[in-house]
Amino acid sequence: MSQESEHGKWAVSSSEEEDGDKPSTSLPQQTGLSKGGEPSFPCSEARKAALKRKASPLKHQDGGFPQAPKQKSPPEEQGWCLSSSEDEEDTKGQKGKGDAGAGARPKEHRPALKEQGEGTHKPLQSQESSQAPQKVQDTWDLLDGENPFRFFLTKVKGIDAKYNLGALHIKDILSPLFGTLVSSAQFNYCIDLGWLVKQYPKEFREKPLLVVHGEKGESKAELQEEKGLYDNVRLCQAKLDIAFGTHHTKMMILQYEEGLRVVIHTANLIAEDWYQKTQGVWLSPLYPRLPAGASASDGESHTMFKSDLISYLMSYKSPALVKWAETIKQYDFSETRVYLLGSTPGRYQNNDKEKWGHLRLRKLLKDHAMQIPDQDSWPVIGQFSSIGSLGDDQSKWLCSEFRDSFTSLGNGRKAPTNHDIPIHLVYPTVENVRRSLEGYPAGGSLPYSIETAKKQLWLHAYFHKWSAETSGRSRAMPHIKTYMRASPDFQKIAWFLVTSANLSKAAWGGFEKNGTQLMIRSYELGVLFLPSEFGLNSGYFQVKESMFSDEPASSFPVPYDLPPEKYEGKDRPWIWNIPYTRAPDTNGNMWVPG
Structure with missing residues (x-):
């Protein structure tokens, strides 16, 4: 089925799951596919599609990756592939050479x-x-x-x-x-x-x-x-x-x-x-x-x-x-400087609401983060690899529950309700995926589906491109998920969170019963970095100019480029369950998920 919109024509896949990925057949390890062509481990639909395409690539008629991207694509090429899943990820694989590592322990x-x-x-x-x-x-x-x-x-x-x-x-x-x-x-x-x-x-x-x-x-x-x-x-x-x-x-x-x-x-x-x-x-x-x-x-x-x-x-x-x-009780954790932030499935009321999900983050920021002058102008930046159903408009969750929790700072102060605090959402474009190291199959671990995207066109006004030039990783598609509060000039951050949680109510929780109950569907886990736990009384970290620059150890290594670059008119968010056949990826292939 197809559907016309302001973003072009979408070809809708019948798949209703999430994601998938597998190693390229040119790599030296097992492909992870069974004799029947299915992954040899439990895997989501998007991941399965990526594994399938790596095992049986569809070569583009041009035969290779162009030196420069095409200037314009006709509307029918700007289609997206979306899954109805509210969460994310999977892949399987191959083993890369160069497994030698740099350890990191004092x-x-x-x-x-x-x-x-x-x-x-x-x-x-x-x-x-x-x-x-x-x-x-x-x-x-x-x-x-x-x-x-x-x-x-x-x-x-x-x-x-x-x-x-x-x-x-x-x-x-x-x-x-x-x-x-x-x-x-x-x-x-x-x-x-x-x-x-x-x-x-x-x-x-x-x-x-x-x-x-x-x-x-x-x-x-x-x-x-x-x-x-x-x-x-x-x-x-x-x-x-x-x-x-x-x-x-x-x-x-x-x-x-x-x-x-x-x-x-x-x-x-x-x-x-x-x-x-x-x-x-x-x-x-x-x-x-x-x-x-x-x-x-x-x-x-x-x-x-x-x-x-x-x-x-x-x-x-x-x-x-x-x-x-019981084993953990036997050890000394006193050197830990981060806060644990988890989600577990359930419906929570009263004080239990603040144990998990976005209300857990809200409580941590209120109790332990410092207020900052002009903090109402500091945007929230979310970066993730999958997106769930967030409602008919921004007021349903993103600019209400989500923003209220992510903008809390210190002394129990309630976040402003005027919706003036910006939200920047970093998620790869189709072009990001096409030009990635893996090519289109990298999109198997970015399981935003057409079924979900077409219900929330309003969300795409918040999107920013994936760019990580300072860490040399712009072409390594993100499966990392990070959230932070940045200064207007993006030189400082009030806090930083790395987590398994994508942008979804399943992961962070959503209110029920007029806000008296928080419902969470999934298990998630992350760690929150606050400046005060690292001896900084300013209330913020300086952002490290580069992951590899010689700067003070207290500067925080944000893993992608700041300021985030907003989608331009031709940019489209990657959607996994529609075809991309007009332009070849870095391996000279097309993307047809079915």
Whole structure:
């Protein structure tokens, strides 16, 4: 079916799910497809489409990617593909070369490696890496003491090596240099279990591993079947009792002989998400074990991270996660400087409303952020990889609930209700996707659907392009999700949040019963950075000019360019479930999702 609008003709796909991605067939690992052409792991519709197109590309008649973009496309080419899903992501994959990583842990927290042992690894080098050991050590030295935020991007294959300095691959995070693993828990949305196990060093691959997922029905059965290949793996199904919810949290809990570490990130546990996408990672300090006899309340941080993490785990009502909560009580989290911000499915009233979702953010900002002169002119910037149904107009959620929570600052002051505070939404254009490293299949992890977009044309007035020239990642499509409050000149930010939550009511929650009840559909998790926790009394961070510039450690490394660039007249948001056939992508291919 097609529909004409002010934005051109849309071809509407019948798919009603979310996203999908898989490795290009030119890459050296498995494609992730079964004999029937379906992904070998549970996957959303958009991801499946991307996997299919990578396995069976449709070459454009021009045969290649033009040196310069075409000046104009006729209306029928400006169509979008939309899914009705309110959340996001998936991909699967392939393994990129160059898995060598730059670790990011202060020296005082580096566990001592065993003097001798079969499993001892060279510093942050994978089997595929040819990086010299001395260069790896130099990277350790560069990061030590110079990343107080513990916020990192993931490595990207196909960009200049300098833009991967300080970036992490999953193999780096699981490296023995970060600790001698005893057991681990992996929370995620899309999981390729076989690929995940291979990311652990050989000496850790048989250690107890708990995988927390939200799969149901056939996809759950497939995951259980794959789990049968690994005696050390246990599965924990997150309860999703409210329709259209997902288990979207992306977290690792890593217990070591030397201590415990928490990793909160934005990548699915599939190869493609760690290959040519922009992802974010928060890596905790190495938490030491509390002395014998310590109480359960010892080892808390000023941010109450430990108790909030335990509350989040207990919300699953799972015996396996109760055990992990008991384990966490045994460690000292006092060095944590970030606040935990989660969502769990449910309907919340009274004080429970402020435990999760956007009301949790509102409370944190009111209680712990500082008021700033002229703060009513500071815009909110949201950057994400998927968009849900937000209502018939901006007043239904975006410029009411969402803005009221995201503009709260200090002393319980209520945000202005005059709707003058700007909102800038960063989401890739069709051209961003077409010119990306992956080409059109990168859009499998950007599952905004035609069915959703055509109901909220008003939203597109808020859109800004994806641009990350200062980090060298403009062509690595974002799967990271970030939110912040910036000064009018975009040189300062009052706070920064990296999270799994996209722009959707399913993730952040929506009011019911005249605002007396908050309903959340999905599990989400992120960390909030506030200046006061990093010794800044100004109420804001200076924005780092470049992710790699030599600036004070207190300058915050925003992972994309500021100020954001508004969509121009010819720009269209990427929509995954309609065809793009007029212009070839970087691989010379077209996009036909069906």
